[in-house]
Amino acid sequence: MTDTALHTNSRSPGVIVLRWGLFLILGLFALFYLMPLFVMLTTSLKSLEEIRTGSLVALPREVTFEAWRTAWSGACTGIQCEGLRPYFWNSVILAIPAVAISTILGAMNGYVIAQWKFKGANFVFSLLLFGCFIPFQVVLLPMARMLGLLGIAGTIPGLIFVHVIYGLGFTTLFFRNYYVTIPAELVKAAKVDGAGFFRIFWSIFLPLSLPIIVVTIIWQFTQIWNDFLFGVSFSQAGTQPVTVALNNIVNSTTGVKEYNVDMAAAIIAALPTLLVYVVAGKYFIRGLTAGSVKG
Template sequence: MADSYRQTTQAKLARMGIYAMLFLLALWFLAPLYVMLTTSFKSLDDIRSGNLLSLPQSFSLDAWKTAWDSACTGVECGGMKSYFGNSLKMMIPAVLISTLLGSLNGYVLSMWRFKGSDAFFMALLIGTFLPFQVVILPMAQVLGMLGLENSTGRLVLVHVIYGLQFTTLFFRNYYVTVPSDLVKAARIDGAGFFLFFFKILLPISIPTIMVCLIWQTTQIWNDFLFGVVFSSGDGQPITVALNNLVNTSTGVKQYNVDMAAAIIAALPTLLVYIVGGKFFVRGLTAGAVKG
């Protein structure tokens, strides 16, 4: 016990060193956010006369306004607002459908196992490691054959299909931990397949549902590959629009508008992270460690 009270100068120095390093690390992670924010409130003259770390000389919202409704993303010059809407329209149904299907799948794969269900789960698990490049060429052909022209519809379908392995994984891994006595009791009481699922299982799955919703929201909102391959023109999601804005604009480069647009594209997932951080981290570790 005496040891733990003996605070030598050396130990104090070591503690200070630890805090100093943690502080520096925090600065390194925060610096880009700081630069993005300050740049977005600067005028172009201000950007040229100042530097990355200098504060805006005069606080201006012009770049934000331009980024939202008049910045040019290629030939279109309507800002990010319609693409923001596209991403929302694609994300909401895709997240809800993939979560619902995933929870049902997890339910079957943990409590209604049948011959081959474990093999199926394995097959699904392997899918989490696929580089999507290996499926996008055929998918483009199939979407063409189906005659699905609408970008949002295409992206919802694709995101549901390639999100299922994760959503199923989350729920299956949670449901295998639910005591089997509960299942047996419910079956003896005559609770049917869906009754048991909706009345008993779903209410105790709220944390897993949160993990799944947050995971899917971040994945789908942040996706770029599917967006750039399967959508076109004014149906593109915000990540594609942002990339177009930053990398194809002609004339004077408006760095402040780029930064405002980037923050707009980042806001929804940042918000989700701040509000549901606990579930976000749990999803990352669960989704990552197991698959």
């Protein structure tokens, strides 16, 4: 009896009003942030005629996927009219190896810096960290020269190379901070058991690393997929990533501006990163905090 009484007491009218007020404010913010997506989605499903005559926030009177089809395979980027499709695949074959290579190298780097301390390990680590904070604009020219010397200027391998180099600072940081929390005695035990450098990495550290691998993949994939600056600087006609193509589609319309196609193209370009967040988002949060909570 007393329990219930206390319980209801704690939920006095004032508390309830506050609670609902909070929900209301949160709801309003959510709506506010969803607004652009809503406009993009509805606009992409309208015909040009309807966009011209209707209101911006109105639902489409007649749903048509024509704009999506055009954005995917018919929209013009400059003189070519193949839509986003070829560039989307460019981004895919660029992002997957770039993410994989930078994650693997970052894991190895972090493993060495955290668990196989050599003389100057901390110095090397701070140099790598420094790499995280160099603005990309600064390195454009030297990198262009470098790619030219290596003979991979304007190619997808060239872009992969650039993204691996600039991802390494972050991936190393992630893995190093994760591996630093793993007791050094584990490595010692494995050494006494007879395992070597790679065996310990493969059999003991990698199986422990799932959360941080997910974090790194999300981070790197988002960075590389969404990158525009390197994409526009170090690519040529056939090798441009989807972000550059999206820019070209939006900027190269002649006559009528096809808002519906632009919106559909923008959503297509953003879809993979959204997907990665939805699929792996919970691991992302878990991974970011894993090192700190683990006893």
